[in-house]
Amino acid sequence: MNVALVVLDTLRLDAFREEFGWLPGHRFEQAWSPANWTVPVHGSLFTGHSPGEIGVHAKHQSLDCPEPTLAKLLSKVGYRTQAFSANPNISPIFGFDRGFKEFYGSYRLNYMEREVYDWQEFISEHQSQGLARYVAALREILSSDIATLPSLRRGLDIKLRDLGVRSDPDDDGAKRALSLIKSTQFDDDEFLFCNLMETHAPYDPPREYWTTEWDDDRSWTTFAALLATITGHPPEGATPERLKQAYDDSVRYLSDIYENIFEELRDSFDVVITLSDHGELFDHHSLYQHAYGLYPELTHVPLVISGNEIHNGNTSTPVSLTDVFHTIAELTGVQAGDSNRALISEGSVSEPEDRSIYTEYHGVSHQNRQRIINAGYSPDPYDEKLFGVVDAGGYGYQTMEGFNSPAKGTTDLLNLVKSYAESLDNREYGSDNKLPASVKRQLEDLGYA
Incomplete structure (x- = not known):
């Protein structure tokens, strides 16, 4: 059984529905991410645990938790494990290569070499x-x-x-990923992970995808999102409409290049799981990008499972991206997952169990805090933990202003959130603030610092 897991970083659900109609498979229409940004989500994908449980989030961004990773477990049972990442956060420097025999990166990761x-x-x-x-x-x-x-x-x-x-390169790594996949001779028992960054800021697809003739200077797409939110002043030229247009251009490019990648994967992999880790904001809720909050535009994400034996279809029962770990464990026979949370069992799509799905926000990273303080502002209002929950009554989530929820079931959802926050055995780690300057430069370029 060969399995590929592909994360289309920062792809909004509405953009996916608009541009990815070509993607076959079973769609989970109520898939929810456990967090609002890349690091905690990938930690959960790789371990099957929530960000708070494993202690991988804004306050500690390294995947050094004691829980075994999916790649490590698969390696132990004879799988060849390979990864490609275009995101500097998902890199060996932060421990996300654990269990992978081979780990490749885009030019961004190459520029992060410590030496x-x-x-x-x-x-x-x-x-x-x-x-x-x-x-x-x-x-x-x-x-x-x-x-x-x-x-x-x-x-x-x-x-x-x-x-x-x-x-x-004229894209953020997808062409390199396609080239690597084409040149790799896949055998039996293969696991491949890919993170593609084409729809992440700075929203700079190949020129032929631009719908407006802009100057080559695209610096207005690169800024610290939380600082821009606090000050109310993104860079000159970075209007919400202009940012969204650049984003939409990037989505169209990602759809085209991923269609090519997907066709290559279908030749060698029995199952391909495609998802987004989080969405993006363009002055929605007076916020930019994905630096703060648990808004549904960030946490309600695409999830599609494709395979020769998997028919096109839809499931509307809420599921979590943490279920992907358990699904791959079930597919590959790894004795580490919870079979009740597997989205596929015995070759066919399972009806997910009816349960509450939780989302988590763990505050502001050290790099973002320091940048905001250096600019003369306080990050403290944005540095409180927040939680959200999805169940049959809808989605409810905490904000600094209070609790947002559907009109029905507000009290029940709020009680669920409070109970979850109290019961969560948060693992606290020391901060990992000492990053090489080359790493900080790449994170700044992507708006993370």
């Missing part, structure tokens, strides 16, 4: 020295322990980009 020279920091500190600064940089590179050729290549990339010669 590569941090050109951006150097340039910012020596801006006034002109060409002489490059001689000093070369001397520093040659006299230190960092990798010489990768560092020089990175410096050349930055200079060419400054001159208007684009040296980075």
